[in-house]
Amino acid sequence: MKITKNIVLKFSREIVDQPIVCKLAKVYDLSFNIIKAYVTPRQEGYLILQVSGRESDLKKGFEYLTESGVKIEPVSQDVVRNEEKCTHCGVCVGICPVGALAVDEDTRKINFYSEKCTACGLCINVCPVRAMEVRF
Numbered sequence: 361m362k363i364t365k366n367i368v369l370k371f372s373r374e375i376v377d378q379p380i381v382c383k384l385a386k387v388y389d390l391s392f393n394i395i396k397a398y399v400t401p402r403q404e405g406y407l408i409l410q411v412s413g414r415e416s417d418l419k420k421g422f423e424y425l426t427e428s429g430v431k432i433e434p435v436s437q438d439v440v441r442n443e444e445k446c447t448h449c450g451v452c453v454g455i456c457p458v459g460a461l462a463v464d465e466d467t468r469k470i471n472f473y474s475e476k477c478t479a480c481g482l483c484i485n486v487c488p489v490r491a492m493e494v495r496f
C-alpha cells in the first residue's frame with residue numbers, strides 16, 4: 361500500500377547543489393511533488409516535498425537523505441501568528457511558498473490564511489518581531 365507524506369528538507373550550503381533528491385525516484389521507487397524550493401541568502405536550501413511510496417521504500421529513502429546530510433522535518437506542527445506582535449511589515453509575504461501570507465489590497469495589512477499554511481516554518485526565521493510561532 362502506498363502512503364504519502366509532506367516533509368520539509370533542509371540542505372546546508374555544502375550540499376545544496378548536489379542532485380540528492382532525484383535518487384529518491386531512481387533508486388528508492390518513490391514519487392515526489394516539489395511544493396516549493398527555496399534558497400536563503402546564506403545559500404541554505406529548503407524543499408517542501410510531497411513524497412509517495414511504499415512504507416519500506418519511504419523508510420529507506422529517508423535514511424538515504426539523512427545519511428546524505430539532509431535534515432528532514434515533518435509538516436505536522438501548527439504555525440500561528442501572534443496578532444499582538446505582528447507589525448504588518450510584509451517581510452514574510454514573499455517567502456511563504458503557498459500564499460498563506462498575503463497583502464490585503466484594501467487595508468494593506470498582511471492576512472494570514474492558516475488553512476493554506478503547510479507549517480514549513482520559513483516565515484518564522486524571517487519575521488523581525490518573531491510574530492510567527494510554532495505550536496506543537
Ligand code: SF4
Pocket residue numbers: 441445446447448449450451452453470486487488489490491492
Ligand atoms: S514578517 Fe512578521 S511582523 Fe511582518 S507581516 Fe509577517 S508576521 Fe507580521
Ligand code: SF4
Pocket residue numbers: 439455456457458459460461476477478479480481482483484492
Ligand atoms: S509556515 Fe509560514 S511560510 Fe510556511 S506555509 Fe505557513 S505561513 Fe507560509
